[in-house]
Amino acid sequence: MKKHILIILCLTLPVTIFAQTTADTLKGNLTLRQCIDFALKNQPAVKQAAIDEEINERDIRIGLSGWLPQVNGTGTVQHYFKGGPVAGAANIPGGVTTDIRNLSNLGVQATQTLYNNDVFLASRTARFSRQYYRQNSQLNRIDVVSEVSKAFFDVLLSQRQLSITNEDITRLQRSLKDARSRYEAGVTDKIDFKQATIALNNAMVTRKQTTEAIKSREAYLKQIMGVNANTNLSLQYDSARYVAEATIDTNQILDVTKRIEYQQLLTTKSLQNLNVSYYKWGFLPSLSAVGAYNLIYANSSLSNLYDNTFPNGYVGLSLSIPIFQGTRRIQNLRKARLQEERVDQDIINVKNVINTEYVQAMANYKSNYTAWVLTKQNMELAQDVFNVVSLQYREGIKVYLDVIVAQTDLRTAQLNYYNALFQLLSSRIDVERASGTLAVQ
Incomplete structure (x- = not known):
């Protein structure tokens, strides 16, 4: 039976490990949603925010541990090389002075704490502290979604630009x-031939520049997604879907x-209010x-x-009164109240900032x-x-310059x-x- 169990474990464990390591792999043409989901699981900033939540939870439990009993053990050994303690003072029955050297x-x-202002503050701030770090994680996730989305669209834009340039090169080669x-038939002179060559060379330069731009933008997308730099990304382009999602x-x-x-x-204001109460009831x-x-x-005798x-x-009971x-x-209380007023000003300022951001974003949209x-x-x-x-040029109605202008206008419009x-x-x-x-999500 033990041999059978070992064989089963040996067969299933590698499969389990492989499934765990490949759970977040990127395969096929990736949609924007897949890129965002991958980033939310692997982006270092998101992971750090989750770690900060765990650290805060440990801090909360450290603070709340003051409500639990505190037990300490003590041990001392003393040898008096001169004189000795009084037996009675040493809580030894009899109260007779003896020659005790050891x-x-x-x-x-x-x-057991029954009431303490520090521990009471820790219990009151626990809920708001957890809420603050959850909001911090949410803020990081929102930033990741925004950045990944924009980087995703930047890569797609470069790819579409490359596709348009390739189509333009095909047309130029045909022209x-x-x-x-x-020219070889003697219908036109060298001018058309040279103009076509110049336009084709310019398009080849544009293609090279766009190709390198794609590499740069893909590298940034990998960075904010938390993808290994050597991973190949293949992004899915859905024109109909993007057009449908463009309007708001x-x-x-x-x-x-x-x-x-x-x-x-x-949440910060709530924490600051509790801080004021802490010093107020100090x-x-x-x-x-x-x-x-x-x-x-x-x-x-020592032995x-x-x-x-x-x-x-x-x-018994222990009572400590701050006289x-x-x-x-008093100074801490005044400082806490000033900090509370400062948070109020932060709230007013962030309202103005949010309004400005919204107006600017809507105007750009x-x-x-x-x-x-x-x-x-x-x-x-x-x-x-x-x-x-193009058709008129082939029939001899238009000159080649008109074809170049029309082709340039088409590429620019696209x-x-x-x-x-x-x-x-x-x-x-x-x-x-x-x-x-x-x-x-």
């Missing part, structure tokens, strides 16, 4: 071939309470229940020290939306113009359209981020 005390002391054929309600009303930064400041005494049990050993024991024990602290409590609508029309018109001019589309998508992210409605 004394040992073994004891256990226990303390160069036509110009060369017409521009008549929405800003609600600052939805912003996590505002919520976090409210004059209250600390009350604890105490108890101890001791074993006292005394003998004139016989632990032959006789004299036990004692007690229970005068050199105005420390509206302008990008107008640009997207108009560039879409321009792209369709440029495509029609190029088709007609680039402007996709640039406007992805700028619109990025500005939508900014609007949702500013309004506090950006979905994390």
Whole structure:
């Protein structure tokens, strides 16, 4: 039976380990949602925020441990090389002065806090402290979603620019071939052939620049996703979906309470209020229940020290009253109230900042939306113009310069359209981020 169990473990353990290590791998064409989900699990800033939550939880438990009994053990051994203790003073029955040279005390002391201002503060702040660090984690997750989304759109934009440049190069190569054929046939001079060559060379330079830009933007996307630099990313482009998701309600009303930064400041204010209460009630005494049990050993001979024991024990209450602290409590109270006023000013300031961010984000979105609508029309018109001019050139009606102009207009219109589309998508992210409605999950 033991051999069978070992065989089963040996067969299943590697499978389990492999499944755990490959749970977060990236395969196939990745959607934006997949990139965001991966980043939320692997981005170092998100992991650090989760660790900060755990650290805060340990701090809370450290503070609350003051409500639990505190038990300490003590032990001493003393040898008097001159004179000796009084037997009675040493709690030895009889109260007779003896020549005792060796004394040992073994004891256990226990303390139970009944009321203490420090421990009471720890219990009151625990809920708000947990809430603050949860909000901090949420803030990091929102930042990751925003940054990953924008970086994702930047990579897609570069890829679309490369695709448009490749299509332009194909058209230029075809035009160069036509110009060369017409030149060799004696229909045109070298001008058309040279102009086609210049346009093709310029397009080749643009393709190289765009290819390198894609590498740079992919590297940044990997960084904020927490992906290994050697991992290959393949992003999915869904034109219909992005067009459908580009529009938002521009008549929405800003609600600052939805912003996590505002919520976090409210939590900070609650913590500061508790800090004011802590110093305000700092004059209250600390009350604890105490108890101890001791074993006292005394003998004139060191070798016989632990032959006789004299036990004692007690229970009682310990009260500590702060009578005068050199105005420390008053100064701390005034400082805490000033810090509370400062948080109030932070709240006012963050409201203004959030409003400005929202107005700017909405203004950018509206302008990008107008640009997207108009560039879409321009792209369709440029495509029609190029088709007609190209056909007329082949029939000898138009000169090659007209083809170059039409082709340049088409490429510019296509680039402007996709640039406007992805700028619109990025500005939508900014609007949702500013309004506090950006979905994390």
